[in-house]
Amino acid sequence: MKRNILTVVIAAVLVLIFVLLLFVFQVRQSEVVVVTTFGRPVSNITEPGAYFKWPWPVQKVYRFDQRVQNFEDKFSENLTSDNNNLLTSVYVGWKISDAKAFFPKFAGGNVPAAQRMLESVLRSAKSAVIGHHMLSEFVNANPQDLKFDAIENEIEQAVETQLSTNDCGISIEFLGIKRLGLPESVTQTVFQRMTAERQVYISRAENDGKAQAQIIQSAADREAADTINNATAAAIRIQGAGEAEAAKVLPVFQQNPELAVFLLRISAIQQSLNQKTTLIFDERTPPFDLFTSLPTNSPSH
């Protein structure tokens, strides 16, 4: 009896496992699953978990990656509205939003085929949008004139509209410009222009330096001259004050101007004939006039 129960339990478990394998399937996180009944898609499962199905050949399960996938188009050339050739490359984050629609569109859910479709949609959207914008809306120092974000949004809108018309179960999560470039020959002209611009900067810096230095130096010269002139004026004022002070003692000398003049001259002689002086005089200068005024028989006297 005991052995029989064990055998039955084991058998039941084995049957259960077998049935589960036949009737149950898993949907993994990041997956989306399409269930087909005799080849016709009937349900679309996006939530992860375990699900029921009829065994093969009635129902079949197709799995797709539900994660956001990267797609980048080729670096291609388009004409802007102001006739500049602009090379752009755009990256797209896309994912399968409706696997039921996606599945029959691309031969059983062929992702490369979907990317080829995406590329052609992107190409036409890009050329249409870029053709409506000027180059100055791609690059501009003034934030009001820069339309970088707007251009990206327009391309995204155009792609989304086309995809929803196609009804292919793909949604665009984000889209951005990955590369911007100019045709090879244009880069050469840009280099020439940049060189010319640099040379302007070089000569400007040189001339500006000289001019500024001159301004600074002449201002300094002027200030120095001012300082010295002011000092000279102050010196003259000081001298004048001294002379005025000296003039106060003039009344003393007025008691006898002759003596005053004589004394001043004596002082002057004392001061001027101080050192390192060579004095040449003749016999008429006192006290040497004594030489001539001695009693001789000279013809002059």
Added chain:
Amino acid sequence: MSDEHDHHDHGPEMPDDAGSQALAEALRSSFAIVKIVMLLMVFVFFASGFFQVGPQEKGVILRFGKPVGEGQKALLSAGLHWSFPYPIDEVVKIPITEQQIVMSTVGWYFTTPEQEMSGEELPAGVSLNPAIDGYVITADRNIIHTRATLRYHIDDPIRYVFGFASASNTVQNALNNALLFAAARFTVDDILLNRVNEFREAVRQRVTDLTEAEQLGIIIEQCDIQSIPPRQLQSVFSQVMTSRENRNKLLIDAQSYTNRILSQAGAQAVSLTNAAATASANYVKSINAEAARFGDLLPYYQSNPSLFVQQTFVQTMGQVLTNVQRQEYLPTHADGKPIEVRLMLNDKPPEPKPAPSP
């Protein structure tokens, strides 16, 4: 083997019964072995559910494909864990604490890491080939090379791993886009010189905005930017730098000239006024002294002016002549005509010539 032994040992007495009995015996013991093996297998089956999560990673258990737990609770930290074995549970390990690094791919000219390491890069051509050479267009429509290195860590591993087929590529594209976007708003001089930090901040801000909008579940830590002018224009760009340095040097020189000349002028001014003050004070003093002397001498003068004058003058001359270095006395000619004297004026006497050697 044992079956045959049994057969030979007991065979002759009860050939049929003994044989079937032996078979039953054998089957029973085989079943016992199978049971043990099955129990062992069940044990191994459940034991295989143990797994380890390393210190640099987080684990997520997918039960029938669905993460066990919500958000942060779904994350298993480092240590030993157990889950049901496949196909019930599946363990996904996600690197998390380590820093992730991506580099931009669009802004730099064509070079390989080996060339960069050795410093032997291909010489720059006259133009940039859009197929291989990267660059960005600046707001003033110039071309420069710039590249960014972005460091980030994963904040929401479930979103990062299960939301994106290649999340690091998505981050890289956001970084490329941010470089273009920032360059489109800055002029070439701002990127290279004047607003380097603002440019880096703009790139970082744009990457942060994009990755948040895309819900990548990452946190940006650091963004480093390297920008250079096109190699074709390196010399003219460095000439601009040199000319600017020269200009600054001229200005500094002018400034130091200003300082020098102003301090000289200040000193000269002070000495001028000081000299004037001294001279003036001396003058006042001497005139006062003269006045005092005048007052003293006046009575003598008044008593006999002529004698006083003669006496004072002769005395003064006597004093003066003792001080004087050289005195020449030139008597007049006998006929009364003055003698002509020629003077050669020289402050210093000429150096005596060395004696000619014999």
